Amino acid sequence: MNVKLSDVLYLGCAEYHLGQLKAKIAKLRTQLLEPPKGSSGAGEGFEVTKYGHGRVALIGFPSVGKSTLLTMLTGTHSEAASYEFTTLTCIPGIIHYNDTKIQLLDLPGIIEGASEGKGRGRQVIAVSKSSDIVLMVLDASKSEGHRQILTRELEAVGLRLNKRPPQIYFKKKKTGGISFNSTLHLTHIDEKLCYQILHEYKIHNAEVLFREDATVDDLIDVIEGNRKYMKCIYVYNKIDVVGIDDVDRLSRQPNSIVISCNLKLNLDRLLAKMWEAMGLVRVYTKPQGQQPDFAEPVVLSSDRGGCTVEDFCNHIHRSLVKDVKYVLVWGTSARHYPQHCGLSHPLQDEDVVQIVKKKEREDGGGRGRFKSHSNAPVRISDREKKAPLKT
Ligand SMILES: Nc1nc2c(ncn2[C@@H]2O[C@H](COP(=O)(O)OP(=O)(O)OP(=O)(O)O)[C@@H](O)[C@H]2O)c(=O)[nH]1
Ligand SMILES: [K+]
Ligand SMILES: [Mg+2]
Numbered sequence: 001m002n003v004k005l006s007d008v009l010y011l012g013c014a015e016y017h018l019g020q021l022k023a024k025i026a027k028l029r030t031q032l033l034e035p036p037k038g039s040s041g042a043g044e045g046f047e048v049t050k051y052g053h054g055r056v057a058l059i060g061f062p063s064v065g066k067s068t069l070l071t072m073l074t075g076t077h078s079e080a081a082s083y084e085f086t087t088l089t090c091i092p093g094i095i096h097y098n099d100t101k102i103q104l105l106d107l108p109g110i111i112e113g114a115s116e117g118k119g120r121g122r123q124v125i126a127v128s129k130s131s132d133i134v135l136m137v138l139d140a141s142k143s144e145g146h147r148q149i150l151t152r153e154l155e156a157v158g159l160r161l162n163k164r165p166p167q168i169y170f171k172k173k174k175t176g177g178i179s180f181n182s183t184l185h186l187t188h189i190d191e192k193l194c195y196q197i198l199h200e201y202k203i204h205n206a207e208v209l210f211r212e213d214a215t216v217d218d219l220i221d222v223i224e225g226n227r228k229y230m231k232c233i234y235v236y237n238k239i240d241v242v243g244i245d246d247v248d249r250l251s252r253q254p255n256s257i258v259i260s261c262n263l264k265l266n267l268d269r270l271l272a273k274m275w276e277a278m279g280l281v282r283v284y285t286k287p288q289g290q291q292p293d294f295a296e297p298v299v300l301s302s303d304r305g306g307c308t309v310e311d312f313c314n315h316i317h318r319s320l321v322k323d324v325k326y327v328l329v330w331g332t333s334a335r336h337y338p339q340h341c342g343l344s345h346p347l348q349d350e351d352v353v354q355i356v357k358k359k360e361r362e363d364g365g366g367r368g369r370f371k372s373h374s375n376a377p378v379r380i381s382d383r384e385k386k387a388p389l390k391t
Contacts, residue, residue: 019193019216023200026220029156045089046123050130052094052101053299054278057128059154060137061146062109065237067091068261069137070106073271078106085109088120090127097275099282100299105131112149115156125157132303133231133277134161140236140250140258147234158224161232162255166218167211175205182210189216197223231277235270237261281307283347285316286330286354300347310343312353320355328354 058066062084070078074093079086091106107124114121128134134154138146151161178198180191194208197216201223208219221227234256239247240263251258257273259266282297298315300307305314309327313320321343328338331351338354347353 016193016196019189020196020200022216023197023220023223026224027200030158030224030226043123043126046127048090048092048103048105048127050103051092052103053280054100054133054301054304055103055105055131056095056274056278057105057131057134058107058137059124059128059134059150060109061111061139061142061150062086064109064137064139064142065261066109066137067106069235069237069259070104072261072264072267074104085119090123095271097271098280099295099297100275100280102275102278110150110153112153115153121153125154125159128154129157129159129228131230132301133233133274134159135233135235135274136161137235137237140239140242140246158227160221160227160229163229165227165229166214166222168214168219168222169207169209169211170222171207172203173205173207177205178203179207181208184210184213186210187213189214189219194219231255233257233270233273233277235259239265279303281347281349281351283312284350284352286328286352288354292352307347308343309341309345309347309353312347313343313355323357323359325356325358327356 058070060066063082063086065080067078067080067087070076070091070093071080073095076091076093078091078093085108087106087108089108093104093106095102095104105127107127108120110121110124111119113119114125136147136150154161178195180194189210193216197219198204198206198208203223232255234253236250236256236258238260239250239258240260247258250256257266257270259270261267279302281300281302283300284292284294284297286292298312300311300315305311309324309329310321313324324343326340326342327345329341329345329347329351330337330339330353331348333346333348333351334341
């Protein structure tokens, strides 16, 4: 659908100026935030090696209890005290949960202005960007405005919390001018404004297709292309010092959980929520004629490389994929047990997979780790016990 200018006269002059201004600011921010060449932007005391199946960063104002929480969840000691800025570097710990290992990072407190480099804001934000999810730790007894302030700081550097990427198709071209289309009526942006913003980026040939009623900010995000979309859990700590009404209200906010490190309240729920938000997929390998290996799952994630049978094979060995004829799958991703699946089949948490190789079939099969198809029963995992499998 081509949008005519006459359709969009509702956009006043001020909107156009504001739109252009937003694009200018976004451009400048991007230049400002570019780390020096050859550096990750993290800096001394913050260059922590990734470890485990996922990484979670603790972000929050000073003295909300981040270090206390790290010590409680990982057993790694991180100095905690009643004065602000006790923590000055990045302190890693490991959480063992559901047969997976999660790296938890304690960080210095950040304050308003962090995105412009106040305190250790820059370093903290660089580390947060390297994580899979963020736990924003908040003091339940302090102002609720803290949550908005921190969200703004993180947004200013291109992090988008609990949002999905805008549904805008955008492709730069060599020639042909700007093609502007939308699949629905737009109320925040029109062709002229879109042109102006693209012009600001010196883009004169491109295809733009709006699939939702997006805003100027959404369009800028898509043009900039460097935004990071992350899940964030808001962790209200110190509920031991507030009234039950406050606890009740905070716990009902979206993506939130209330805890007390001092009283060890709700920490198990926090872990469960965190693990769920990471979207990890544990896949158990089953050699032919044997029980699946339930001790050590292959851990996949849609954010880190994907969850298909092919991703699973690549995890075991790079060269495996070309030898795979098909796989047998037991578990929630299968319609019946075992289901014969190809490389593109998406796996789900706690699936059991047996690989059937091409050669083995041709040879009459039988040798090696992954032998041909067998209907030998498999040990059934907790989830599968609820929906018993026929093997
Ligand atoms: N009442 C109460 N106090 C807590 C709780 N958790 C932590 N504290 C106290 O809060 C203070 C700050 O804790 P820290 O763990 O140092 O906080 P932090 O967020 O790491 O602080 P910085 O590193 O300075 O940013 C300490 O005195 C803790 O004992 C809690 O659940 N309830
Ligand atoms: K502190
Ligand atoms: Mg600390």
